[in-house]
Amino acid sequence: MAPTKKKSVNTTPKRFLYSPSKVKLALKAISDGMSTSRASQMYHVPRTTLRNKSSGKSPELSIGHSGTISVLGEEMETTLVQWILSCARMGFPVGREGLLSSVKKLVDEANIKTPFAHNRPGKKWFYGFLNRHKILSQKHSEYVNRARGSVTEAKIKNWFKEIHELLGEDANILEEPNRIFNMDETCFNLAPKGELIIGARGQNVYDEHTNSDKENVTTLFGTNALGKWAPCLTIFKYERIPAALVKAAPSGWGIGKSETGWMTGETFFEYITNIFLPFLIEANIQRPVIVFLDGHKSHLSLHLSKFCRENGLILISLYPNSTHILQPLDVAVFGPLKGRWKKIVKQWRIDNEKEITKSDVPQALSQIIDDAGMVNNIKSGFRVTGLYPFNADSVDYNKIIVRTIPIHETTSNIDDIKSHITFIENHINKFDVDLVTEFKRTYKGKYEWDGKVEASLLYTLWSEIFEDINKKENEIIQTDNTIAVISQVSTSPTLQHRNDTLNPEMWSNIPSTSQAEDTPPFSTETQPFSTETPLFSTEPPSMQTCPAKRSLATVFNDIIKWPEQQQSKSNRKKEYTPSVITSDKWIEFHDIKASEKLEKEKQKEERKIAMLDKRKQAEIKKIEKAEIKAKKMKPTVVVSDTDSTESKLSWNSKVDSSDDELLSQPINKDLLQKMSNLKRDLKSGDYVLVKFKPVGKKKICYKYVATVVKVISKTEVEVQYFEASDEENTEFVLVEGDVSVVELQDLVYKLPLPELCFKNRQYVSVFPGIVDVYEKFK
Incomplete structure (x- = not known):
C-alpha cells in the first residue's frame, strides 16, 4: 500500500503580542502589590508569562524566542557556524562526526558543564543545531582536484574580457545564439550502476550483466545556444568499423575509430572537416561561428587551426580547469543525459531481452x-555559464573554492554607519535615558512602536539605520566569510540566566560575525542605561561562571582549526600558454614552438656529431699507440747459458733502457698454464682466461679475464668476469654481477695470481705483464 501523506495539523499555540515596556510596567505593578491576574488584564500580558518572569523561571528580558536557550550559547554556536562555512568555502568541508568531535574537544578543554554523555553531543543536539541555523544543511560533497581548486573569480572574469579583445570585429557573434557552439565528449558505461531495486530484506541482490562493468563508449556532443544539436560522434576501438554497426546508427550520426576508443587529434580533425562543417553549410548557419571547448590536446592541433581559419570556425578554449563552471554541457546537460542513460539501459534489457551492445549506443x-526537455537544459547551461547572454556576472562563482579570506570593502561603511547611530543615541540620552533601551527592545522583539507618540518618527529613523548595520554584517558573514576578532565581553541576555555560562574572559579573541574592530553594535560607554532594568549587563548578579582551564580563544585556536591555503613547495616553472586560443594565435604559438624544437634538435645533432668525431680520434690515437708498441718490441731467443739446453722467450726492445721502463711486457708464457693439464687442480679463486666462440659471420674470438667462483661439474665451472682498466691490459677490475657458467674447454690459460692494490677508490688486480684479452681467430 502506497504511503499516504498525513494532513498537517497546526499545533502552534496562539501567541499574544505585547511590548517589553508593558511587561516592565506589569512586573513593577506586581512588585508593588498588585495581583498577577489584575496586572495581566490591565497591561494585556499573559498571566503565565508574568508569573514565570516574576518568579525567575524565565528571564525578565525577552530572548527573542520561546523555549530554553542552547547548551553552548548563541555566541559559541555562531562561531561554529562561521567555522563550518569557512571550511566549506575553502575546500575543507566539515562532516557530522567532525563537528561533534570538535565540540567534544572544545567542551573538554574549556571545562563547560553540559548534559552531553561524556561531553559529546548526540543526534538530537546535531539536528537541533541545524534547525537553529537554517543557513546550514547536510549534503554530499563534490570532488574537486587541486588544479580546479586554483581557479578564481578574478581569473574567470579576466578570461571573459580577453575574449572580447581577441574577437575584435567578430565580437558581434556573441549576440547571436545560433552561432555559439559548445563541444565536449563523455563516456557511457554499458553496465551502469542502477537505481534502487526491490529484494529480500537482509540479503544481497546481484544484477548480472554480460557486459563488463568497465566497458564504455565515448561520444562527442555539440550544440548551439538555441539547443540545436550538431551531429554527434561515437568513437569505437576498432581497426575496421563493422558494417552492422554503421547500419544500426541513426542517419547522420558520426561514427569514428581510434586505437584506444578515445578522442584523438586525428579523429576530432576529421569530425570537424567531414561532419561539422557540412552541417553548418546544410543548416545555413552564418559563418564565422564560435566553438567553445576544453583545452584537451586532441582539440587543438596545427592542421585543425589552419582549417578552421580558412573556413570561418573560431575555436576558443575554456579557461583551464574550469569546465565544471564554464562548460554548458558539463553544467546542465551531461548530468540529466547520464541519468536517462541508466533508464534506457534497463528498459533496453526488458524490451529486447538482451543486453545493450556497442552498436546500440548511437540509437539509444x-x-x-531528441527529447524536448533537453533544449531547456541546454539554454539554461549557456545562461548560467555566462556564454549566452555573454556576461561574466552570470557565472555561478559559488563553485569556486575560496583560497584567501578577503577583507570586505564595506567594513569602513559599517564603521561610518555605527558612528552615526552612536551620535544619535548620545543625543537621545541627553533628553530621555530609557528611550534608546525601549528602541532596542522593540526592534529585537519585532513589535510596533507603542511608546511615546512624539518618538515614533525617531524610532523609525533609528530602526532603519540599525537595519542597515545588520544587513552589512550578514553580507560579510555569508559572502566573504570574513573572520575578525571580538574583544568585547559577552553581553547577550541569553546568558544572564544560565547556570553554566562561560566566564566572560573566555570570549576574548573569538571570531565575530562582523568586521568592526572592537566596536559593539550598540554603544555601551556613552549610554547611561537604567540601573533597574539594564539591557546589557557584563556581570549579572545571578551569573554563575565555571572555572576554565584556559581562555576559550586559546581553546578555539587549538581545537577549531580555521582552513588555510596550502602553499605549493614545487619550484618547477610552468610554461605560459594563452588562456584564450583562436586559430591565428594558436598557429603563431605552434610555429614558435616548432621552430624552437627544430633548433634544439639541430644543436643536439651537432653535439652528437662532435662527440662521435672526438671518440673516433681517440680510437685512432689508441691504434697508433698500439702499433708503435708492436714495432718497438720484437721476440728473440736468448741463450742464457752455454750449458743450458733450454731456451726462454724474452722480449728485447730496440729502444734504450729508459723506454723499457715505460712499456709493459706480455706475461711470460712459462707463467701461463694450459687448462688441459690442470682440470683436476682448478679451484675457487684461480684466475683464468676465458674465450668465447665466434658469433655470427664475424670470425673473432673474444677473451676475458675471470676468476673461478666454483667448480660445478667435471665439464662446467662458474666464473666472475673482470674488465681492463688501463690501455695496456695489465690492470683489471671486477665487473659487478657479470657471472656465468662456462665449459672447461673454453678456459685457455690459468693466469698467475695478480697483485691486489687499491686505486681510484676500488681494488685493482695487477698482473705481471700484458694479458692477451682479445685476438683474431685463426
Missing part, C-alpha cells in the same frame, strides 16, 4: 537527445 543516445 539519439532517443535521449
